[in-house]
Amino acid sequence: MSMTNANFPMDPEGTKRGELANRILTVGDPARAIILSRSLDGVDLENTPPKTIPSNLFSCSSHRGFLTITGRFKGVPVSIVAIGMGVSMMDFFVRESRAIVDGPMVIIRLGSCGSLSDAKVGDIHVPSGSYLVQRNVDYFADDSDKSVVKPYHLSKIFQADPKITQTLIKNMSAKLGKEHVWSGINATADSFYSSQGRQDNNFVDDNQDLFTELIKHEPNTMTLEMETFVLYHLAKTSTGASLVGSQALVNGSIKKTSSIKAGACMMVFAQRKTNAFISKEDVVRVEPLAGEAVFESLIEVHLGDDQDLHPTKGS
Ligand code: R1P
Ligand code: URA
Numbered sequence: 001m002s003m004t005n006a007n008f009p010m011d012p013e014g015t016k017r018g019e020l021a022n023r024i025l026t027v028g029d030p031a032r033a034i035i036l037s038r039s040l041d042g043v044d045l046e047n048t049p050p051k052t053i054p055s056n057l058f059s060c061s062s063h064r065g066f067l068t069i070t071g072r073f074k075g076v077p078v079s080i081v082a083i084g085m086g087v088s089m090m091d092f093f094v095r096e097s098r099a100i101v102d103g104p105m106v107i108i109r110l111g112s113c114g115s116l117s118d119a120k121v122g123d124i125h126v127p128s129g130s131y132l133v134q135r136n137v138d139y140f141a142d143d144s145d146k147s148v149v150k151p152y153h154l155s156k157i158f159q160a161d162p163k164i165t166q167t168l169i170k171n172m173s174a175k176l177g178k179e180h181v182w183s184g185i186n187a188t189a190d191s192f193y194s195s196q197g198r199q200d201n202n203f204v205d206d207n208q209d210l211f212t213e214l215i216k217h218e219p220n221t222m223t224l225e226m227e228t229f230v231l232y233h234l235a236k237t238s239t240g241a242s243l244v245g246s247q248a249l250v251n252g253s254i255k256k257t258s259s260i261k262a263g264a265c266m267m268v269f270a271q272r273k274t275n276a277f278i279s280k281e282d283v284v285r286v287e288p289l290a291g292e293a294v295f296e297s298l299i300e301v302h303l304g305d306d307q308d309l310h311p312t313k314g315s
Helices: 030-037 087-100 162-176 210-217 228-237 280-300
Strands: 023-027 058-061 067-073 076-082 105-115 129-135 152-154 185-189 221-225 260-271
Touching: 023 030, 023 087, 023 280, 030 067, 030 076, 030 280, 067 280, 076 280, 087 105, 087 228, 105 162, 105 228, 105 280, 129 210, 129 228, 152 210, 162 260, 162 280, 185 228, 210 221, 221 260, 228 260, 260 280
Parallel strands: 023 076, 023 105, 105 260, 129 185, 185 221
Antiparallel strands: 058 067, 067 076, 105 221, 129 152
């Protein structure tokens, strides 16, 4: 049997071509998306109550659970997309966005994380690469040989776009102070619990040694969260199919080079070495500053020759 196309079951209520900018800031939490939208051009801060999407911006809530807000930052079209949590949501978001945006894209994730470094809660990590931590379900089968099979599978590292990482570190340092910005490698886990080393005696997880395994796998492992790996991985494996004209083709075939540049940064919500958890006040202080540093970075990154040829509603 041969399969011919992606056969996208996209949400008919979702964001359409022309409504999503080539430069996207993605977050998990829709409330974070709304807070960050207050930094976009032309927002009447005095007359826009908190938790309300500014009326001058385009917005769309889809059945997928995505919230898209599109406007401009310093005159450049940008979108904010809240996608919820986990690797599948990042996969939906990157593929379905790629399908409706023409030309090169840049996507930066601003999330929260648990930190294995000496970072304090409220500090920011900008990981230059990420690997995937997956629960190896076969290990938990009755007939698995536990002396050979490991309970968690750790993937190879996929890199962020190095220019985006550099730009994010520079802009985050300017907003929050250099001493609050960390780099390193991220681990994206397929669970908030077992594959992030959280102990839960309601289940057999065999994850007591997970942190040791992570450091053995990659000594520079600093953060644990649930989406970034998929973003870096899909950016690397994206093709030129959505590029325009000569940008898309080499000798009549679709270019294999990436059409998506990706980066990520994350606020430390949980300090896993000390068990400290961020306060509400710190979230309120850090979120908008980090958001502005991401917008600054999004518009600094060079997309390609046709970067602003795609008109975007709400801008
Ligand atoms: C878990 O609480 C969630 O927080 C982190 C994780 O990646 C996971 O999605 O990111 P967000 O703050 O972006 O949701
Ligand atoms: N998000 C995660 O995935 N893990 C944490 O510990 C904190 C935020």
